[in-house]
Amino acid sequence: MARIISVHSYRGGTGKSNTSANLAAMMAVRGQRVGIVDTDIMSPGIHVLFGMSEDPAGPVLNDYLWGKCEIKDAAYDVTATVAGNLPGKIFLVPASVQANNIARVLREGYDVGLLNDGFNALIRDLKLDTLIIDTHPGLNEETLLSIAISDVLLIVLRPDLQDYQGTGVTAQVARKLSVPLLLLVVNKCPPSLDVEAVRKRVQEAYNAEVAAVFPHSDEIMTLASGGVFTVKFPDLPVTATFKHLVDRILQ
Amino acid sequence: MRDAEIQGWLSQHKNQRRPQGITALDMLELSPTLNQIMRVLLAHGPMTLTQLQATLAALPDTLWLDDSDLPYALKGLVEQGWILHEATDSVHGVADSAKPEPVYRVNLRTRARSSAATGRLEALDL
8 A cells, every 4th residue: 555745844945845755765776766846836846856857748637637637647757867777767747847738727726636636546557665745835725635645744844933823733743644654854054053952943933853964065055956866975974864764655 | 333423524625626636735624534534535546336345344443344425425525525426437447338327536736836946946946
C-alpha cells in the first residue's frame, strides 16, 4: 500500500518544494518509486529543482484537470536529473507556469474529485511506493483534501512568529482530520539560534514531533534551486539531518 | 458498538444534506470513526463493502475493530449525500464477474471558482 505524504506550510517561502524534492531523492536512493504532484497550481515551482523547463513538451497537471489527458501522461521520469544511478525512480507531475493557465484555474476552478482520482491513478499506474503532494501554502479546499488523505503530514515552518501562528492552525486541522502522523520541520534556522532549544520550544508549543531542524545553509542558498541539495552535497550536516527525517517517515 | 456515536452524528447533520457532494471542509465536522471511512475511500478510491472492511481492519490505527456497524454508517453517509453507492464494471481496474458488487465512492463537490475577482482577471486578458 503506497504511503501518501503531504508537504505543507502555512506561508510561502519556507522551503516546502525543496523539502519535497529532497524527500523524493532520498527515498529513491533507498530504492523507492516516488511520485511528486505539484498541487501549488497558483504558483508552481518544484519542476525547477528537477531541471525541467517552464514549458515542458508534454502535458502537465492542468491538462489532466481539464480532461485533456490521463494523469500518468503528465508524469515525467526525472530520476536522471537527480543522479545517474539511483536504484529507485522519481516521477514528477508539474503544474503549468503559463499565466493564462494559472488565470484559467482561478477563473474556472477545477474538479477536486478529479485531483483525488488522479492521486489514486498515479499510485496504481506508476506502482508507487510513496506519493508526495507539494501543496499550496495556506489552507484552501485542495490543501485540506491533500491533508485529509495523507498518511504523513509534514509541516514546514521557519522560526518566525507568523509561521508559528499559522502552523498552529494547520496542526489543529490535521488533528481534526485524524492524520496518522504529523511531523514538523523547522527550516532556515539562523545560526545564532540553538537548534535543540528551537526543537524543544516548537515541540512543546504544538505538542507535535519536530522531525528535523535545518539550519540556514549558504550552500543551499547558493544552489538557488538549481538542483537537489542532498545529492549535490551528500556530506553536508544538513544532508545528514535529511536522512534522519527520511528514516523517521519510513519508520 | 458505535451505533450511538454514528446515530448522534447523523441526527446532528440531518439537515445538512450535500446532494452536490462534500468539500474537505465538511470533513472537519466528521466524528473520528466516520472520518476514517472517508479517508480510506479518498486515499484508495472506490471500494466494495468487503474491500472497505478489509482495508479498515488492516489499518494500524483502526477505529473499526468490530465492523458490524459499518453498513449502517455507510447508509447514513449515503443518505447525507457524502458518499455514493453505485454499480461499476470494475474496481481498481480489475474487471469483476457478471454481477459486480456496488462500490462506495466519496462524492466530492466540484471546486467553486476562485473568489478572486473574475472581472479583473478577464481585464488582464491572459
